[in-house]
Amino acid sequence: xxxxxxxxxxxxxxxxxxxxxxxxxxxxxxxxxxxxxxxxxxxxxxxxxxxxxxxxxxxxxxxxxxxxxxxxxxxxxxxxxxxxxxxxxxxxxxxxxxxxxxxxxxxxxxxxxxxxxxxxxxxxxxxxxxxxxxxxxxxxxxxxxxxxxxxxxxxxxxxxxxxxxxxxxxxxxxxxxxxxxxxxxxxxxxxxxxxxxxxxxxxxxxxxxxxxxxxxxxxxxxxxxxxxxxxxxxxxxxxxxxxxxxxxxxxxxxxxxxxxxxxxxxxxxxxxxxxxxxxxxxxxxxxxxxxxxxxxxxxxxxxxxxxxxxxxxxxxxxxxxxxxxxxxxxxxxxxxxxxxxxxxxxxxxxxxxxxxxxxxxxxxxxxxxxxxxxxxxxxxxxxxxxxxxxxxxxxxxxxxxxxxxxxxxxxxxxxxxxxxxxxxxxxxxxxxxxxxxxxxxxxxxxxxxxxxxxxxxxxxxxxxxxxxxxxxxxxxxxxxxxxxxxxxxxxxxxxxxxxxxxxxxxxxxxxxxxxxxxxxxxxxxxxxxxxxxxxxxxxxxxxxxxxxxxxxxxxxxxxxxxxxxxxxxxxxxxxxxxxxxxxxxxxxxxxxxxxxxxxxxxxxxxxxxxxxxxxxxxxxxxxxxxxxxxxxxxxxxxxxxxxxxxxxxxxxxxxxxxxxxxxxxx
Numbered sequence: 120x121x122x123x124x125x126x127x128x129x130x131x132x133x134x135x136x137x138x139x140x141x142x143x144x145x146x147x148x149x150x151x152x153x154x155x156x157x158x159x160x161x162x163x164x165x166x167x168x169x170x171x172x173x174x175x176x177x178x179x180x181x182x183x184x185x186x187x188x189x190x191x192x193x194x195x196x197x198x199x200x201x202x203x204x205x206x207x208x209x210x211x212x213x214x215x216x217x218x219x220x221x222x223x224x225x226x227x228x229x230x231x232x233x234x235x236x237x238x239x240x241x242x243x244x245x246x247x248x249x250x251x252x253x254x255x256x257x258x259x260x261x262x263x264x265x266x267x268x269x270x271x272x273x274x275x276x277x278x279x280x281x282x283x284x285x286x287x288x289x290x291x292x293x294x295x296x297x298x299x300x301x302x303x304x305x306x307x308x309x310x311x312x313x314x315x316x317x318x319x320x321x322x323x324x325x326x327x328x329x330x331x332x333x334x335x336x337x338x339x340x341x342x343x344x345x346x347x348x349x350x351x352x353x354x355x356x357x358x359x360x361x362x363x364x365x366x367x368x369x370x371x372x373x374x375x376x377x378x379x380x381x382x383x384x385x386x387x388x389x390x391x392x393x394x395x396x397x398x399x400x401x402x403x404x405x406x407x408x409x410x411x412x413x414x415x416x417x418x419x420x421x422x423x424x425x426x427x428x429x430x431x432x433x434x435x436x437x438x439x440x441x442x443x444x445x446x447x448x449x450x451x452x453x454x455x456x457x458x459x460x461x462x463x464x465x466x467x468x469x470x471x472x473x474x475x476x477x478x479x480x481x482x483x484x485x486x487x488x489x490x491x492x493x494x495x496x497x498x499x500x501x502x503x504x505x506x507x508x509x510x511x512x513x514x515x516x517x518x519x520x521x522x523x524x525x526x527x528x529x530x531x532x533x534x535x536x537x538x539x540x541x542x543x544x545x546x547x548x549x550x551x552x553x554x555x556x557x558x559x560x561x562x563x564x565x566x567x568x569x570x571x572x573x574x575x576x577x578x579x580x581x582x583x584x585x586x587x588x589x590x591x592x593x594x595x596x597x598x599x600x601x602x603x604x605x606x607x608x609x610x611x612x613x614x615x616x617x618x619x620x621x622x623x624x625x626x627x628x629x630x631x632x633x634x635x636x637x638x639x640x641x642x643x644x645x646x647x648x649x650x651x652x653x654x655x656x657x658x659x660x661x662x663x664x665x666x667x668x669x670x671x672x673x674x675x676x677x678x679x680x681x682x683x684x685x686x687x688x689x690x691x692x693x694x695x696x697x698x699x700x701x702x703x704x705x706x707x708x709x710x711x712x713x714x715x716x717x718x719x720x721x722x723x724x725x726x727x728x729x730x731x732x733x734x735x736x737x738x739x740x741x742x743x744x745x746x747x748x749x750x751x752x753x754x755x756x757x758x759x760x761x762x763x764x765x766x767x768x769x770x771x772x773x774x775x776x777x778x779x780x781x782x783x784x785x
Contacts (some may be wrong), residue, residue: 277432299369358392379457
């Protein structure tokens with residue numbers, strides 16, 4: 120009797136490891152293991168769940184001793200489409216496939232973290248009546264389907280209030296009736312909560328919610344249900360929902376496609392969910408729709424280049440008139456004695472009139488806390504975080520100074536730690552201080568605040584949004600969290616304080632993002648048949664962004680021309696390399712060595728090493744490089760060389776230095 124040849128498996132571990140890892144498939148498990156099976160293995164004296172990426176009769180030339188697979192997990196295997204998507208993410212975003220696996224299965228990366236699940240999802244076929252579409256919406260709906268028929272990405276550029284969501288609902292319903300599933304992506308959790316109520320009325324329990332604020336058990340339940348692929352569904356999720364184990368995906372909708380929240384910054388994989396969704400749709404041969412009132416320059420460039428089909432919705436669904444825009448020059452108003460603290464008298468009068476008319480006000484300031492810094496009146500010292508090179512923000516409600524990066528916090532005292540005098544005073548204005556000032560100015564008004572601090576609790580976040588939607592609040596003070604996609608029927612006035620802070624960012628995308636934010640905010644006011652008003656207080660009233668916002672000059676073509684002239688996306692590919700280390704000297708040596716190697720790796724244009732604006736975080740110093748690669752078929756090979764070269768550099772010479780790679784940084 121001939122001897123049965125040994126069987127080996129190549130596995131993916133949820134770790135940052137490059138190179139192939141092999142295990143022996145024991146004879147008693149051979150019948151249960153196939154490509155995609157999830158198994159338990161011992162690695163470095165610790166047990167992990169791993170995914171079988173390949174089966175073979177030889178361990179790839181590996182000479183050492185191999186361990187056996189311990190057991191097979193009783194779960195649905197990872198499908199070939201998932202593995203293909205993981206490999207693409209790994210290669211394009213320059214990370215290991217183990218890091219991608221960990222992102223896809225965050226609660227299942229080790230056997231001891233198996234979540235308890237609720238009862239199985241059971242569907243009923245009841246579906247409520249779909250919302251009616253206007254003539255213009257129907258035309259857009261037809262054009263979108265024509266783009267799908269031509270296998271193109273559809274880009275829906277619809278002004279705020281034009282009824283993009285109604286079109287999304289019709290497209291999703293069409294797919295579900297065909298037995299196909301839908302992924303509906305939004306950038307923020309708060310937005311998903313308001314939208315889920317609306318979608319549930321249409322799709323009932325075919326609507327599944329997936330994001331980090333859902334319980335581990337609920338996410339596991341959704342994951343298990345999708346793995347079966349038995350019934351069509353609509354997933355409402357954030358960027359992480361891309362990694363769900365889709366089986367019959369027919370349509371992906373990326374709402375607010377321009378939003379920076381779609382980009383994962385830390386940890387790896389540092390992927391852009393919008394761009395990754397396009398790849399995922401291609402793998403599943405699904406349709407994909409990008410929607411926004413303010414599409415990104417990258418998407419508009421692809422539309423102008425005929426890679427995407429551009430569909431425009433220029434009219435508001437209920438025929439609402441565009442909002443009145445008022446730009447207030449704070450320098451001029453201050454000289455004329457028309458400023459009361461951070462408010463102009465004109466803005467205060469508009470707030471008063473709006474409340475008197477029984478309508479609502481949103482006051483926007485994209486800075487949380489009571490004040491961004493405190494400073495000593497006597498010696499001028501500004502307290503900083505001991506771990507990060509940033510000033511500590513003052514939170515009056517908690518009477519503490521807090522770092523918004525590492526969360527270091529200390530009890531607030533007026534006594535200066537440098538000179539010992541009682542001179543610490545707040546400087547600048549955050550949402551908490553604005554809320555206090557507004558309450559003093561309008562004592563009878565019902566006022567609340569919507570920012571990171573007040574929405575830590577899911578219940579409180581829901582209550583604030585519900586109270587504002589039901590007109591139980593007159594004024595809401597908020598950060599950028601409130602600018603996206605919300606629909607408040609009685610909101611008619613939006614006030615922007617210290618708007619210039621969004622233009623002060625050292626970023627080639629600053630003007631684009633500022634214009635997007637202004638447009639998104641203006642769309643929150645005057646919904647349905649009411650005309651809204653947006654007031655912007657600025658010390659740079661002649662800035663091109665404001666001129667463009669009021670329609671006095673073109674911006675999109677100017678921004679694209681500027682990007683082309685200076686070689687910025689969408690005309691090149693950017694890669695950001697960040698080196699960090701607790702030892703500044705070792706960091707400089709590693710950066711110098713990397714600078715010498717980049718040209719050898721095929722990088723023709725780069726800047727660095729330089730210190731970023733915040734050059735120390737969580738006790739580690741940082742240096743950065745920005746690389747520009749051509750948008751041609753040489754880029755993937757150069758990225759691979761860079762990745763392999765940096766791995767060798769760390770292993771051989773600079774093991775204490777961390778190096779992170781970010782392709783297409785925002």
